[in-house]
Amino acid sequence: MNRRDVLKAAFALPFVSSVMTGGIASAFVATGKKVASAFRSRVRPGDPGWPSLAEWDRLKNEVGGRLFKLTSPFADSNSAACQNALKHIKNPFFIGDDPALTQTSGWADAWVSRPSAYAVAAESTADVVAAVNFAREHHLRLVVKGGGHSYQGTSDAPDSLLVWSRHMNKVTLHDAFVAQGCEGVHAAQPAVTVQSGAMWIDAYDAVTTHGGRYVQGGGCTTVGVAGLIQSGGFGSFSKQFGTAASGLIEAEIVTADGVVRIANACTNPELFWGIKGGGGGSLGVVTRLTLRTHDLPMFFGGMFGEIKASSDDAYRALIAKAIDFYQGHLFNPHWGEQMSFRPDNSLHISMVFQGLDQQGAQAVWAPFIDWVHARKEYVVTRPVQALAIPAQHFWDADFFRQHAPGVMVDDDRDGAPRNHVLWAGDQGQVGWFIHSYKSAWMPASLLQKDKQSQLVDALFACTRHWDVAFHYNKGLAGAPDEALAASRDTATNPQVLDAFALAILGASGDPAYPGMPGPGPNMADARDDATHIAKATDELLKVVPDAGAYVSESDYFQQDWQAAFWGTNYSRLAAVKQKYDPDGLFFVHHGVGSEAWSADGFTRVT
Template sequence: MLPSGLPMLALGTIITAVAVSVALAAPESAATGRLRCRCLPTQPCWPNSDTWAALGQDVGGRLIPTKPAAYECHNPNYDSAKCDAIKAGYHYDYWRQQQPGAVQQTNWEVFQGKGCLDFNQTDVCHQGAVPLYTVNATNFEDVQKTVRFAAKHNVRLVVKNTGHDYLGRSIGAYSLNLWVFYMKKIEFNDNFVPEGAPAGTESKGAVILGSGAIWRDVFKAADDHNVFVLGGADPTVGTSGGFCQGGGHHALSTKVGLCVDNVLQYKIVTADGELKVANAYQNKDLFWALRGGGGGTFGVVVEATYKTHPAFKNIVYATSYILYNITDPTVTRQKVINKFLSYQHEWSNNGWSGYAFIQQNSMAAVYYLPDQDVATATKQYQPFLDYANSVGAKAFGNLTSYSSFYDLFSATALTTGTRNAGVQVVLGSRLIPRSTFAAQTKVNKLSEAFMNIQDDLYDFGNPEGTILTHLVAGGQVAKGTTAETSVLPAWRRALMHVVLVASWLTETPPAEQQLVQRKLTQSTDRLRKLTPGSGAYVNEADPNEPDWKGAFFGANYKRLKSIKDQVDPHGLFACHNCVGSDDWNKDLLCPRRR
């Protein structure tokens, strides 16, 4: 008989829970005496059905027994019509963010090798890491009630908006999911003054966002208001969660800073269930921590207020595609990559920023140049394409001028959905300092590392050997200070954010999946060794980063941990490689033995 209050799960999940509960029964160490093992559905402490029903009533009937996204594609719950709808949406980010039991990368939906990722009707559908219940929060009070419930009953709590998270921080086995996706407030205030500011404080233009707003909607609203708001390049990413709390970059960060540099105020529900205002005038330590210390760590941000900026009146958008010489691709690739990296310092100084997709046989790039005309942009960008043609590659380029950011965004990024979700993906990344690009000898070493990394990637999980480069630092990003925000200090010295990608198929055996991840970490070491003292952008990083505290938070970690202990002394908010997560075991279900 199933424990009271537990949704119907596959038998294997129950057996796993029993095994885990035995493991969690071990005594706690003195070092973690303030932390307790989470209550599991097989234990007497788990809330019974009446208790769950009371929570549901308390949040207006918006408590959802949560199932994996492909649940209705498997026996004994197979439903042909529902399964067809699931298949149609499964790999689209817009669809996945509207499912309480889904995140964007499905490898995070697996727990201890079990999940529900395919459409094979006869395969057992395991709950995996999908939360058992979800509260569809639509207001501050829903969030407060859910946080208090989880704390009172010692139930693991996870916080999710759209499920964009390469570290798996918005999902967790045997958990209660606080889903903020429908908190969609977007409100402009041209004379915003932070709460608690002294009389006479200068007002600023601002946008006030609910925690469920996504950048697609905010960019449109900002354009209607004739202002610019710094946000994410992906239109489906949430505005107020991990994106900004981890730093938050965009190609136009070089003009207005990282997202953390644009925060004026947060409203946050902390682990005690209280609603707090954090800004430069009250709860100042918490405000500092929320601007770089990572999402899902210090509480649930329910409202964020960001600066608005004058709208851009002209942005040149350069697209290019380079096909290496087919008869001698390796030599051509090496020359083109080296020259491309050599141009980054000059382009940055001239105001350029953007992204490139460097592959074994080709390179594609999209770059921005605000407040300049096409003639100026062509003069600065065309020499690179001419060089590529001169060494035997075929280079194609196009430069277009847009009269506003939203016009550019609408033409290049705004879609009804992107079919790149619902797959198993892990990343590796590194911030490359500006000093690397200022000396040709260092550029040569970086170019050589790129070549070797592509060979590595070709051998496991990325046959095209794709390296993603982001020229998104420098400029205004370099002007921020640790006194103002807690974002990784290496951002202020960086010029480029480099990302490596590895993936595998659903049917790939677990041992091979682990091998791919180990090799990705080893391949990323090529960049770590070239950039001692730098780090990695926490939102797009290796989940197996060897020195994650140093790589993600740098010298700020000690202060961040102190603030974490003050606002969340019992560790209600615990997530993978987040501040304080080293107090917990790998599954984040029990304190780590010291």
């Protein structure tokens, strides 16, 4: 399933306007608080304040020897490390197991993947506390990495100390969980506790394949659980179960003062709310999360196909039919994932469904398929067909090896866990170098009969410049009331509740880590792609000029990012940031409070 294939926001928000003009200090004044007296800059190697070797050794002893000085495997092109990295560079499990690498190798004219100076390979919450205290006391740039999937480059930073939680990956199932301090307030419920270094394939394997239940997580199996929850997070079936963040019951988090805090609806409730979609790496280091689990549907499945129109007029008619068909037949909790509209006048269908069997799903699509077959101006280049399997096998690696080899790709290293697989369609993201990437939530009002023609015109005009994919599972309009209510109680931009889809446009090139042998990124092609994507985006924005964007799948150069990512929730997030991290120890690009710092996070500007 090809997922990551977005858009400038111009959301007028008085609070955010004050932030943009007056910096984060204005935001904190607006919340009735003052910015703490704080250090003005962080230190780098060679600066007078950089820790001595003896001080680094003390930290190493405190974390049981698990402090490492990082070097990219591509630092020496003749080394065995370099050759091994080249061999496995399209294996996301290999990349995730190297603290010097990130799943994205860079973004044109934005950032490139460079390792932190040191990493604490945390195996316990105590290790995280030690790293946080050390970074605070020595004024270090601190970075947090679990899955390392950040498109924005927030999973590493040169001259920084990395808290690397990869080895904190335990998954524990609960038949009846009650959050601490909520006894007698909330009823016990089935849940799963996941340490922050776990990937979603770890959670799905335990909860679904072996536990027979469902947890709302991410579509890409190698994404980190903690990062997705903190970004809000969507999976293929979010139209039924809500955002991943909305399923959070409790978290353990180490805040900037080095205190280990429990956050849930009854204890530190504002911190708990901020963790649910406020962005990873801004409020603290999450060390474990407990998520509610759901009854598992009988079947999960997919609907795949491709149709090509013989002319521009026929393609416009096909777009119109697809939008109208979605509104009438697919705009409900059963359906997720995407339709892609492309410049070659083709429609690509790569959708998923839950709660239907294969025959039922095919019946839903029959009117659309019949309409296409009745018209000679369309060629079905790939039959539009449904496939369904028992839901318990949806992430079952052995099941796919036996019944559908090639749909999932193994971690190909000797001794790799048998459950460590990813969807073959996601392999294009592994190590990719992003040329451009934009997203925008599309309001459900555009599906009204009197608005569909405007949407169709914008979509067609968009495709004259670039592909655009509508990710229907990343807009919650049409979801059940329970899912909407839980998702409303998160920090994610409220626009997601009224959106029928997230529109995504993107382009990328092959892995291009600094020092990696080969020609490196083609910057001329990257900038040309970015130009075309910008033009395509402008066409789409004509019908959604105030569209917000999903923080984890958005433009690195996003304008008005506070409003785009969080809308009216940003002032509340700023207050949480001020309470738990007044000095700004935690910094990520376009994260809460980042207005107070230079682009590299080393110098305070307000």
